[in-house]
Amino acid sequence: xxxxxxxxxxxxxxxxxxxxxxxxxxxxxxxxxxxxxxxxxxxxxxxxxxxxxxxxxxxxxxxxxxxxxxxxxxxxxxxxxxxxxxxxxxxxxxxxxxxxxxxxxxxxxxxxxxxxxxxxxxxxxxxxxxxxxxxxxxxxxxxxxxxxxxxxxxxxxxxxxxxxxxxxxxxxxxxxxxxxxxxxxx
Numbered sequence: 001x002x003x004x005x006x007x008x009x010x011x012x013x014x015x016x017x018x019x020x021x022x023x024x025x026x027x028x029x030x031x032x033x034x035x036x037x038x039x040x041x042x043x044x045x046x047x048x049x050x051x052x053x054x055x056x057x058x059x060x061x062x063x064x065x066x067x068x069x070x071x072x073x074x075x076x077x078x079x080x081x082x083x084x085x086x087x088x089x090x091x092x093x094x095x096x097x098x099x100x101x102x103x104x105x106x107x108x109x110x111x112x113x114x115x116x117x118x119x120x121x122x123x124x125x126x127x128x129x130x131x132x133x134x135x136x137x138x139x140x141x142x143x144x145x146x147x148x149x150x151x152x153x154x155x156x157x158x159x160x161x162x163x164x165x166x167x168x169x170x171x172x173x174x175x176x177x178x179x180x181x182x183x184x185x186x
Contacts, residue, residue: 083142
């Protein structure tokens, strides 16, 4: 019976629109099961994370964020080059970014757009974009976010000049991985 209840409480993803986020900490508390809802999410779906125009058509890009690094990416350290946060995505979602093609030559490698365009190019045909399908990123992006545990216990605990407990640092975040994306027509 308990297995049946556990299966019902497991959901594929927690869906959030980037443009309407009030508190990213509340979202991450819910995603990390720190609020006692009992629901286990496999990933976090960030809808409308990026707005792009490719080949003259407007698209909205959704990102899937996982809690752990997929095992097939373990050998690659290339993902450490690009990271993003909720505030970065909120800023990027406000602007429409124009690309004449899915060519990554004109895009800096340390931006979010480089792996996104690289993935779209890999999964699409010349002159078209694969839409409404979950596409695996060739290399995951790092996604940094805080939950309520990052906001408590700032600083170390000291006794007679010896550090007893190492505390958190101001602005400390947890690391998650953007492993998939979905391109949606607007």
